[in-house]
Amino acid sequence: MIRLSTSDPAFDRDFTALVNARREVDADVARDVRTIVASVRDEGDAALAAFTQKFDGHDLHATGWRIENSEWIAAYEALAPDLRAALDLAAARIAAYHEKQKPADSDTTDSAGVRLGARWNAIEAAGIYIPGGRAAYPSSVLMNAIPARVAGVERLVMVTPTPKGEINPLVLAAAHIAGVDEVWRVGGAQAVAALAYGTQRIGAVDVITGPGNAWVAEAKRQLYGLVGIDMVAGPSEIVVVADGKNDPAWIAADLLSQSEHDPTSQSILFTDDAAFADAVAEAVDLQIGLLSTAKTARESWDTNGAIIVTATLEEAIPLVDRLAPEHLELACDDxxxxxxxxxxxxxxxxxxxxxxxxxxxxxxxxHVLPTGRRARFASGLSVLDFMKRTSFLQLDPASLAAIGPAAVALAETEGLPAHAKSVALRL
Amino acid sequence: MIRLSTSDPAFDRDFTALVNARREVDADVARDVRTIVASVRDEGDAALAAFTQKFDGHDLHATGWRIENSEWIAAYEALAPDLRAALDLAAARIAAYHEKQKPADSDTTDSAGVRLGARWNAIEAAGIYIPGGRAAYPSSVLMNAIPARVAGVERLVMVTPTPKGEINPLVLAAAHIAGVDEVWRVGGAQAVAALAYGTQRIGAVDVITGPGNAWVAEAKRQLYGLVGIDMVAGPSEIVVVADGKNDPAWIAADLLSQSEHDPTSQSILFTDDAAFADAVAEAVDLQIGLLSTAKTARESWDTNGAIIVTATLEEAIPLVDRLAPEHLELACDDxxxxxxxxxxxxxxxxxxxxxxxxxxxxxxxxHVLPTGRRARFASGLSVLDFMKRTSFLQLDPASLAAIGPAAVALAETEGLPAHAKSVALRL
Structure with missing residues (x-):
């Protein structure tokens, strides 16, 4: 963890270094991913089975390729009552929030008599990637699947690696709640390629979303354009802006809730109270050892954590904007x-x-949000990621007469005579 | 040009081949682009000057790096009156259409007492790429710059190659009309890299849009994630669905208006009238030789053109959906x-x-629209490409008591104790 103060003469230099520090793994995975993607494109299920044997340690022909709906229902019904209620509450609230994101169509006729507008449609098929093993999170299923369902996607396909054939039943229960249509026991770059190209068993989709490791992220990046993707995701991060009237233990827990995700995660506190900064640092040290995630949290906090003391809370805001964090807490009176x-x-x-x-x-x-300063230009996952807009126009002889000559003039000056002619013939 | 009929026994096979035909250049540009991008990242303006000398044949230090505002104004004032009026009309209509795309913020408190919503902000800086030389289109300047301006982008940077130092004055006039802030005499992958990383002279931007050749498109694809981009663009295309009551000459001109763009462009006619299909084919042959763009149009039409006869116009629609065309004309009574x-x-x-x-x-x-079947999942350029959404939440002790226990239960089951603690401490 580093400590900075805006009153330090070297603050600008040190803060700029913090802003520019790259926490993303620069592993040379691009070449491996290209090979995997090409194999799945060319050989389909055979490649998928081979990579699954190699990376996940199980034989798809033995474990089954697809996890049947009956297994999801069984997983849902076996949930402890409080967990079932928690997942149901989460699903209902996520659906309600995303329902309001559905965009409105437009259809108007302007003063020149030109009818013009836009119409939104859902994509047909979406694929969601859910990591297996340690980071198998039912909340990720809900956050990726529900916006697609709300958008009106007809076919919602989940892929998830099942190392040695094992799967987290909570993930299956969440798939059931979220209304997923298919679950396949495949993961890694090979699963992303299967969703993008389609294989003998798995139908191609139009958009692929969901979290994953560096191979999964790189596969999505390489296939962007053939399909839509949610975003290029990096390690998660939190910035907390807090005054001295907070309970240091609360703020310490908030910082650690990011640190425990991954050693590359980042937690930053801005406060206008140096004594409070000390108290939070102590509370972090006290709490961190008690966590079952202590090893990860400590590595993240030691390497990427920061506490920055400012003269006022207001002074923190332009600094926060430079970080453009995934999560920002404003823990103060106003x-x-x-x-x-x-x-x-x-x-x-x-x-x-x-x-x-x-x-x-x-x-x-x-909770799928832009990381690594991408909040400067990107938004969290939404219903819009599973929809697309078609613009439309309708003119009649009078409205074409009104605006057509300008189009002819511009087409001619751009050296596109057929463009000009297609308008001029109708004038 | 190929002729198909849905009544042919081999139609399904032939149409599937048409849908799957790749018209995109598979040139191995990725490696070259990686080299160029890395050079500009590491060496900035020195690399930019060297690549400009090599590819565009001029010395930036001699021609000047930036084209000053006074030159744009001069270009605007030198416009012929009808062209100036045409550009002004286009700009006003484009601005009016895009103004309606501005998204609404939301801010509500639900029955559990949770305040939740979303707020949209413009990105700070956008870069637009405008090709030089033959395909220097003022309309591209308007279509890329105006949505950014409407979104509220503060800094709007245009890059355009000026082969041997020359620039189309219409492009400069359009930059003036559209409210561009800076124009730089650089192009190619090196210009895209300069916009993404920033150089000594050119400040970095957050989003890069605009048309370009395979190098430009690949540079945008490689830099996606560091910056936002509009889309991965391919050759343009039109599908016309027309009944037999149209004037064949009009429809022929419409088909040729795509063919004349590029040899890789595609024009497809669906009609329920075989005699009309013949008449359009004849009209195309008649018109094509008269175009100044004949060579390009003929290569495109011969290689990629298609006329498809259907039993009814309705029968064409699911086939159109499979093509997911950039442009679709519906030339019929209803x-x-x-x-x-x-x-x-x-x-x-x-x-x-x-x-x-x-x-x-x-x-x-x-007019910046998804090509190559990407209308299945992508939309045309809009104000949303230059804005991003921040979601927000505010709970009080009562609303946290209402939904907090469910969060604690889920965090615990996901093995994230600091997540659970950050909520539980406040309950």
């Missing part, structure tokens, strides 16, 4: 005033009683 | 009935008096 001045953040959590983790699970907004 | 059944198309032109070219210039909707 968070709205600060929030009004924030421009770049994936999701913002206002006030002392809004820990970031509430947004990871049950609040409603999506 | 285009709305057909349009209601279309799902995948970038932009649709309804009725006999709506040639596609009217949408290229002055109608208002954007």
């Amino acid at each position: 968070p709205q005033t600060l929030f009004d001045r924030v421009r770049h953040a994936g999701s913002v959590f206002l006030g002392r009683h809004t820990p970031e983790a509430i947004g990871d699970y049950v609040a409603g907004p999506n | 285009p709305q009935t057909l349009f209601d059944r279309v799902r995948h198309a970038g932009s649709v032109f309804l009725g006999r008096h709506t040639p596609e070219a009217i949408g290229d210039y002055v109608a208002g909707p954007n």
Whole structure:
């Protein structure tokens, strides 16, 4: 963890280094992924089975390729009542939030008599990637599948690696709740390629979303354009802006809730109170050893954590904008005033009683958010990622007479005579 | 040009081949682009000057790096009155259409007492790529720059190669009309890299849009994630669905308006009238030789053109959906009935008096549209490409008590104790 203060003479240099530090793994996976993707494109299921044997250690022909709906229902019915209620509550709230994202069509006729508008349609098929093993999160199933379902996607396909054939029943239960249509026991770059190209068994999809390791992320990046993808995702991060009136233990827990995800995760505290900064640092040290995730959390906090003391909370906001964090907590008396001045953040959590983790699970907004400063230009996952817009025009002889001559003039000056002629013939 | 009929026994096979035919150049540009991008990242303006000398044949230090505002104004003032009026009309109509795309923020408190919503902000800086030389189109400047301006982007940077130092004054005039802030004399993959990383002279941007050759497209694809991009673009295409009551010359001109763009462009006619199909084919042959773009148009039409006879116009619609064309004309008495059944198309032109070219210039909707079957999942360029959404949440002790326990249960089952603790401490 580094400590900075805006009053340090070297602050600008040190903060710029923090902003520019790359936490993303630069492993040379691109070449391996190209090979895997080409194999699946050319050989389909045979390649998929071979890579699954190699990387996940099981024989798809023995374990079965697809996990049947009856297994998901069984997993759902076997849930402890409080967990079932929690997943049902989360699903209902996520659906309600995303329902409001559905865009409106437009269809108007302007003063020149030109009818013009736009119509939104759902994509036909979406694929969601859900990691297996340690990071098999039912919340990821809900967050990726429900926006697709709300958008109106007809075919919702989930792929998930099942190392040695094993799968987390909570993930299956979440697939059942979220209304997934197919679940396939495949993962890695090979599963992403199968979704993009289609194989003998797995039908191709139009959009692929969902979290994954560096191979999965690189496969999505390489296949972007053949299919739509959600985003290029990196390690998760939180920035907390807190005054000295917070309980240090609460803020320490918030910081650790990102640190425990991955050694590359980042947690940053801005505060205007140096004594509070000390108290939070102590509370982190106290809590961290008690976590079952202590090893990961400690590596992340030691390597990427930061506490920055500012003269005022307001002074933190332009610095936050430079970080453009995935998650931003504003833990102070009047968070709205600060929030009004924030421009770049994936999701913002206002006030002392809004820990970031509430947004990871049950609040409603999506937890798939832009990382690595991408909140400067990207948004969290939404219904729009599973829809597309068709614009349309309709002119009649009068409206074409009104605006057509301008089109002819421009087409001629651009050296496109057939463009000009197609309008001029109708004038 | 190929002729197909849905009554042919081999139609399914032949049409599937047409759908799957790749018209995109498979040149191995990726490696060259990686080299260029890395050079500009590491060496900045020195690399930019060297590549410009090599590819565009001029010395940036001699010609100047930047084209000053006074030159754009001079270009605008030197426009012939009808051209100036045409560009002004186009700009006003494009701005009016895109103004309606601005998304609404949301901010509500639900029955559990949870405040939740989303706020849209413009990105700070956008870069638009405008090709130089033969395909230097002022309409591209308007179509890329105006949505950015409407979104509220503060800094709008245009890059355009000026082969041997020359630039099309119409492009400069369009930059002036569209409210561009900076114009730089650089192009190719090196210009895209300069926009993404920034150099000593050119400040980095957040989103890069605009048409370009295979090198430009590949550079955008490689830099996607560091910056936002509009889309992976391929050769343009038109599908016309027309009954036998159309003037064959009009429909021929519409088909040729795509063919003349590039040898890889594609024009396809669906009609329920075999005699009309013959008449259009003849009209194409008659018109094509008269075009100044004859060579390109003929190569495109001969290689990629198609005329498909169907039993009814309705029969064409599912076939159109499989093609998911960039442009779709519905030239018949009741285009709305057909349009209601279309799902995948970038932009649709309804009725006999709506040639596609009217949408290229002055109608208002954007002419930057998904190609190569990407209308299955992608949309045309819009204000949304220059904005991003921040979700937000605010809970109080009562609302956290209502939904917090479910978050604790889910965090615990996912093995994330700090997530659970950050909520539980506040309950």
